[in-house]
Amino acid sequence: MNPLALEQNEKIISVNPVVYEMLSELGKRIYFPSKGILSQSAEAKKLAKKFNASIGTALESGKAMYLNSVMDSISGVSPNDALLYAPSQGTLELRELWRKKNLHDNPDLDGVACSLPVVTNGLSGALSVAADLFVNPGDTVLLPDMNWDNYLLNFEDRCGANLQYFNFFAGDGLDLDAFRDALAVQPVGGKVLVILNFPNNPTGYTATETEGTAMAQALLETAERGVNVIALVDDAYYGLFFTPEAMKQSIFCKLAGKHPRLMAVKADAATKEVYVWGLRIGFLTFSVGGAGENSPLYAALETKASGLIRSTISNACALSQKIISNALSNPEFYAQRAEKVDLMGRRAGKVREVLDSHAEYAQHFVAYPFNSGYFMCLKLKTVNSEALRKQLLTQYGVGTISITATNLRIAFSCLEEGEIEELFALIYKACCDLTPA
């Protein structure tokens, strides 16, 4: 093993040896090449006041060399900020701004020791770095049976994890018994990575405060029982909460720093929180019991995450990082964001209103609980969802997503409020088409 990896591993072990046990083999051996070109360049950046011949970019008059045909498409960001490399862990400016945003949104994190967010290529980048850090082939990953299909591709197909599903809904809320049962069978001395995703894709459901507390409690009890628990919180749709019941702070707050055997990992992203899908900026933040503020354990995990980023993509887009830093620094940011959340909430409210005012729809479909996010799911009673999707598409020019044979996903995020009533009328009509009277 590389001495730089050993050095980081020793830091982790000295603070909390359980975290070292949690790491995958790759997580154990990965390191950031801090003794090589990158550290020498960093040193030169500080000290080479006369000539700096250490830089792996092209400069002109001390600034980034650029083609006019490139800078024509960029404004308000200098060539240096737009075009030079960002560090593998992300720019310090953005990492600190994102932490500030997370503290603003999640006041319960105040005083809770966490790593600084590491910048990844979107939410997917955060998930794949987390997977590489913690998941060996055969390791158990526990997730709801209603979930984003990229979990399968990342954890099972790419990493070879053993995926176990728990039933998501029971009645009007979460199936907490199923969640507890799925945790209860995890063997003492073993390891489980649990994916928690609120607002949930595809259902648009966020746990209530009571449900969130119960889930956190179940995870804590599992850790207390002697299972190494990695709680991977996928906050992709964070902030899009539309009812008083939906929990307003990330479930990460209920897990961070709670137990030495409970590693809370927050994967979040500017992608949906800042409405910048294609800019590909996500974040990974760690918190575990037994590691205080500025703990070397967090530095080591940040270093290992950076090493994984370096080895796979080197770094995330610098221009995107600057654009998002600019947005987060803008005094209008929170007001602008609130306006969009409000708009999305009106769409969700309209969906609810339409469903409530058409009792006849229940003959063919009902809604799964939804209170947040981009989506809601219909539970179909009479027709196959793929058949319905095809009928809607070919006969009515309506696009929906068939998730399972009985579940159809509707994205209200991309619909105008005024379109929603007719959309559901067409879904009902298509169901009638497919069920001979």
Add this chain to the structure above:
Amino acid sequence: MNPLALEQNEKIISVNPVVYEMLSELGKRIYFPSKGILSQSAEAKKLAKKFNASIGTALESGKAMYLNSVMDSISGVSPNDALLYAPSQGTLELRELWRKKNLHDNPDLDGVACSLPVVTNGLSGALSVAADLFVNPGDTVLLPDMNWDNYLLNFEDRCGANLQYFNFFAGDGLDLDAFRDALAVQPVGGKVLVILNFPNNPTGYTATETEGTAMAQALLETAERGVNVIALVDDAYYGLFFTPEAMKQSIFCKLAGKHPRLMAVKADAATKEVYVWGLRIGFLTFSVGGAGENSPLYAALETKASGLIRSTISNACALSQKIISNALSNPEFYAQRAEKVDLMGRRAGKVREVLDSHAEYAQHFVAYPFNSGYFMCLKLKTVNSEALRKQLLTQYGVGTISITATNLRIAFSCLEEGEIEELFALIYKACCDLTPA
């Protein structure tokens, strides 16, 4: 194995079963989730003329929802082009423009069957996708002993490959015997991934036409002998050629489509070719004997590469892709690029001139061959390179990179022509400081 993976594997086997043998276990099982949300969304995009409730982004009046605090930093690119997701394989616009650029630069590729370039997160992204596709733990990766340190992190530390090094230089050129010897020991029935990097980092050396032909011939003979050869061409610094001798077309041209047992993989990037380091756009192009234009084998490899991208980062920055597409479409692009290559070439020429005109330098250091790229390397005769680097930095404010105990890398890419004479005078002075008379 997922049926979608089997489907792609069958396509590959039907065209060239050797390529299937070349794939890693991950390469064999990876697939693009084309039957799920992504394909349904694509179908809806075409057919959902009335309402499209399949989209996982937020729209307003049919366009990307955005915050003014974000779009303030972007000009000349619409919110849709800047902010919506690009496909995992990259935008078709950019992929076709990059292919066109590669054909413009490499006329020998005209009529040679290749895949369409797949867009990756920079050159590193191209290397890591190639590694995931082709390298199992323990597989042999052959590379020059003078190389970029991220190869080690990606192939050995991340993927567990067995790295074998060949001596790079002999006299004024490449050590072709070392290269041939390293290939000769590869066992029949085995597999070797060979990294070819011209202009080379850290030496700034590009093979001559004769050397390039000899290397390609050695690889071809290895394939003919029954070794599965994956020739991974790292063209990061492509185009920065400063002498008549340096080969002007990528060595990929001499390998593409040459033998069914020789997979040529071209990893290249806008990063340095378009002077956009931080925008993180690279490409991966495949070519192998036995697969014609538009072969299903290429479609399958593109699909698998896209699946790896989907599972790790979902997609590369859309704004970056648009900016680079705009640049490549600009009629001034080639002229603007040539101007910068010329500027860099004058710097390289100045380095050569300074070294040639100071015979006394040879007491302490000589240059390794260089004719291209960003860098040149000094071979130190009297002092340790780390000691010299420290002396230069602390006593003279000069930043350089210590590559090995005897090799010091100088990046002329970031120096003005007028600084070069004094830089080398200071290096000489620092050497004298460290060697008592």
